[in-house]
Amino acid sequence: MFADLPRPTGPLPVLWDSTVTQRVGRMLDGEVRVAWFYGQPDTSTFRYRVANVVEAVNSDPDGVVGAGWFSDDDIPSVLPVVPQLDAIVLARHRYGGNVRRLAATAARAGVPLLFDTDDLVFDTAYAGLVMDSLGRDATVSLDWDVWFSYMGRLNATLGLCEGAFTTNQTLRAELGRHLPLDSVHVVPNVLNRVQQDYSRSLLEAKQSSGYRRSGPVTIGYFSGTPSHVRDFTVAAPALARLLDRDPDVAVRIAGFLDDVGPLEEFRDRIEFVPFMHYVELQHSIAEVEVNIAPLQHNAFNVCKSDLKFFEAAVVGTWTVASHTPSLDAAVTDGVTGRLARDHEWDGALAEAVDLARDTDRYAATMTAAAEHAHRTWAWDSVAASVRRALDAQLAKGSPTSPVASS
Structure with a gap:
């Protein structure tokens, strides 16, 4: 395990500490004005699909978009400014009375609604699979x-929309069953500024120590939400066999x-650590030598994004992950991480432990992989994807859309 890594300093960031008035004002400062709506702020989907995106868009020096995020409870307060908007994004926002009022107001003002999802949860045909x-x-x-x-309520919201944002091409194809495919745009998950800055400090600490480690090689499983509990069973048998034959391996869950x-x-x-703030999570991931991201192979999981890989890569931690289209695209197998089919976990875990014990090789491998991750999933990089998506979508109704292409 890597020790003596810097702890977060100061109060941990809160993603929803601004007022509705402040957020409306910032949004209306833009030439193109876009509101993101999400049921109630949380530290999962809201963070990646709403807060991170709004932060990046509003910090974009080349953009003309003013963005604001709002909860379901904020809708009555935002209704008066809807006619001044160019688009509304409903991020996994369940249909209800406030959404109905918002949609009616937007329709009268000619403001398009766009759906946003990061999971295959908008079609009841998949309800049994999800369960x-x-x-x-x-x-x-x-x-x-x-x-x-x-x-069903998400599907009802989707039915109000004329376009959508999503995390990857697999989900884009699924949304294409409900919307014209050219109206569905990939806006990837990325880090946020605080998360990336702190991850950089963790990486630099590991680099300055020469990736010095002590104690057993520790393999971490950072499940994030209860939805990943069954996924652990994909890797658990191989992990048990590894622990049985190698007494110098430990596990953090x-x-x-x-x-x-x-x-x-x-x-x-096995060390069990509780659910934690996303900044503290980066510290916990940075301490382990190996991060695992096992997934059952089904239509629900193949739509998952690549965040379990890049959250580890940016702090210089090697990942062994199941194959999914997003992870296949994100990971250069054997170079920036390891991709494993169900029958390959024994070999992949053994290789990872060997890599961790070869300090020089681990340092060289993870320094290169981390720098690639910091460039690819940089906090501000998503602004360009949003600009392109808005440009394409708004051009359908307004060929002179002022959104900057890039």
């Missing part, structure tokens, strides 16, 4: 009510996983 992926009991009627309600299955007999070598 299976999340390990829900299919005999519990209430679970069916919950997921059909959630996905962060998030919502307590049932470790075949690893139970090695529980004394």
Whole structure:
């Protein structure tokens, strides 16, 4: 494990500490004005699909877009300025009374609505698959009510929209079953400024120490949300076999996983850490030598983005991940990380442990991989994707859209 890495200083950032008035004012400063709406702010989808995007757009020195984010509760306060907007983005925002009012106001003003999603959760045809992926009991009627309600309301919101933003080409194709494909645009997940700056300091600390480590090689599983609990079973048998044959390997599990299955007999070598602030999470990832991102292979998971890889890469930590289209595109196999099919986890984990113990090779590998990640998923890079998407979408109704292309 890598030790003595810098801890966050000062209060941890809060993504929703501004007022509605402040956010409206910043948005209306733009030549092109776009409002992002999300049910209630949180540290998952809201962070990546709304807060990070708005921050990058508003900091773009080459852009003309003024952006603001708002919750469902903010909608009544924002309705008066809707006629001044050029577009509205509804990010995983469930249909309801406020959305209906917002859509009606936007329709009267000729303001287009755009949907945004980072998961395959907008089509009830996939409800059973989603429940299976999340390990829900299919005999519990209430679970069916919950997921059909959630996905059905998202589908109702999608039905109001004439375009969409999403994280990758796989989800783009799924959205293309509901919208014209040329109206669906990829706006990738990226870091935010604080997350990237702190990750840089962690990386530099590891570099300045020559990637000095001590103790057992630690493999980290950072589940993030309960939705990944079943995914752990993809790697768990291989991980148990590794622990059985190599006493100098340990495991760190962060998030919502307590049932470790075949690893139970090695529980004394597992460190459980609670769900934590996303900045503190970067520190926890930076301390381990190996990060794993196993996923079941199904239609729900193949739509997942690449964030579990780049969150680790930017702090100089090697990742072993399952194959998905996004991860296949993000990871140069064997160079910036390792991609493993279900039957390849034994070999991939053994290779990762060997790499971690070869300090010089690990340092050279991860320094190059981290620099690539800092460039590719830079906090401000998403602004260009948003400008291109808005330019393409608004041009459908306004050929003279002032959004800058790049």
